[in-house]
Amino acid sequence: MQLIEKLSILADAAKYDASCASSGAPKRSSEGKAGLGSTDGMGICHSYTPDGRCVSLLKVLLTNFCLYDCQYCVNRRSSDVPRARFSPEEVVTLTLDFYRRNCVSGLFLSSGIIRSADYTMEQLVRVAKLLREEHDFRGYIHLKTIPEADPALIAEAGRYADRLSVNIELPTDASLQTLAPEKQIVSIKQAMQTIYTGEQTVLNEPRAPRFAPAGQSTQMIVGADDTDDSTILHGAEALYGNFKLRRVYYSAFSPIPNSPKSVPLAAPPLMREHRLYQADFLLRSYGFSANELFQGPGHLALDIDPKLAWALEHREVFPLDLNRAEPTLIARIPGIGLRTTQRLVDLRRERKIRFEDLARMRCVLAKAKPFFITSDYHPQQAESTSVLLREQLRDRPQPQQMGLWG
Incomplete structure (x- = not known):
């Protein structure tokens, strides 16, 4: 398969991951290079830093082959979508090519699970290591963390990446057991704890090597099950408190081709996702608590913020x-x-x-x-x-x- 064919498949497959942002990343020197622009090319996502700069990232999967059969995922094992796989060297080539053309200023890299969690994490880390050590890449790197991977691999990823993310996907353990039984909420939170520990080590030990300076983020899928907004926001509040996440991203469930009967056939209102982002901002920046926004179980109003x-x-x-x-x-x-x-x-x-x-x-x-x-x-x-x-x-x-x- 030609590289452009792989890019077409794996850039499209990455569009369902919303936890792509660069807020909080340190500025990097790029002496001798032209200023970076912003495009709407295939596989390029846009994020904004706190000072208002638009940051464009090449957003792809290493592969959309996957051992897991998560019912809400287009790349699940039982899906009949076209499959492709990059080698780490191919991702490096693409990233540098887009970077030199002033199309992007960094990379967002995720992956399906192939062979094992450790093997997949090793491949993701190899991409970042090649970029940093062999090509002196000073752009932004966001790596997806595989929850079941060895903590040592996650720690190594933090030394090369600006941001790490571990997608919790569903807000309750019961939902995860129903729609993604091969995933465990315990292993997801253990990975978050590993990243949090790495961040705290840097804060407490000035001489410690850099570790994911832009912090960690996660994603929750909204509308794939009957979990209400109160449960979602209480879960987000706990994640902010326990692991000091920079952001929780909310992604409205998108029905996928040949969806199994275990997930809805229609997407939830996009306004619901919007209201969750507004409420999340109140938690992070305005001093609200989830209990203040909800008198009990239920959803946020759609007609008022x-x-x-x-x-x-x-x-x-x-x-x-x-x-x-x-x-x-x-x-x-x-x-x-x-x-x-x-x-x-x-x-x-x-x-x-x-x-x-x-x-x-x-x-x-x-x-x-x-x-x-x-x-x-x-x-x-x-x-x-x-x-x-x-x-x-x-x-x-x-x-x-x-x-x-x-």
Whole structure:
């Protein structure tokens, strides 16, 4: 099989993995090289660093052959999809070729399980080792970690990769046993612990060799089973707390050709995935807990974002006086973000905050108005009714644009 044929198969097979990001990666010197651009080529994914830079990565599988028969996976053992396999040297060649053409600034490499977990992990590590040691590659490398692999191999991967990820895939042990019985939640968390230990060693021992400086991430598939959003977010919160993950990615289940009857025939609403990302951001950056977002089992509302949903459920907290309220509470006002909160806190050290200040800071006033007080503004009583506010502020589907002839 020609290299381009393999690339076509293995780049397409990699599209289901959402845990591809480069946030937190250190900047690397690239003296003597032209600046790197961004393309929409086959097998290239885009991520954004905290400072807003777009980072393009070659995203491929080493192989889509797999020993496992996970029911939700297009590359499962019983699937009839076309199969291909790169050698480590071929992945290195492709990465360097794309890099020199200014198409990418790094590599995201995953793989199906072939022969054994250790053998597969050895092949992934070999790619990173060849790039770093033989070709002095200074681009970004994200390696998928095989949970059952020897911890020594995972530790070696951390010395070459910027980020490692271990996909937990399903949020509960029961779901994993039903849809992916060959995988064990224990081994997945053991791999996460190995990565976490490597990160902590670097923090506590300044002379320790570098280890996955961009941390670790994981992916949860949404809608492949009947697990609700509350369970998913409580699971994510535990992962953040126990293993200090940088990100949990949520991937809406995508029905695959000849799907088994054990998985749904239709995909969940994409808005559900979007709401989970919004709620996850509240956990990571706004100080919310999963218990605050859920009164019990259940799903996030699809018609309003989780921050607004919380505000409507806690009307006793609002409206907040922006000239006196704690910053952590100001940040919980719908339509006001973290940066705006800091700007408001800085401003009130100089003078009283006025309504026009929020307009100037480009707050989403349509959402924020019922929840704050300034020196010259107090919301009308009618605006404080949660039922009315929900109807006014809920997201409405965008109308479909009509074609030229109807």
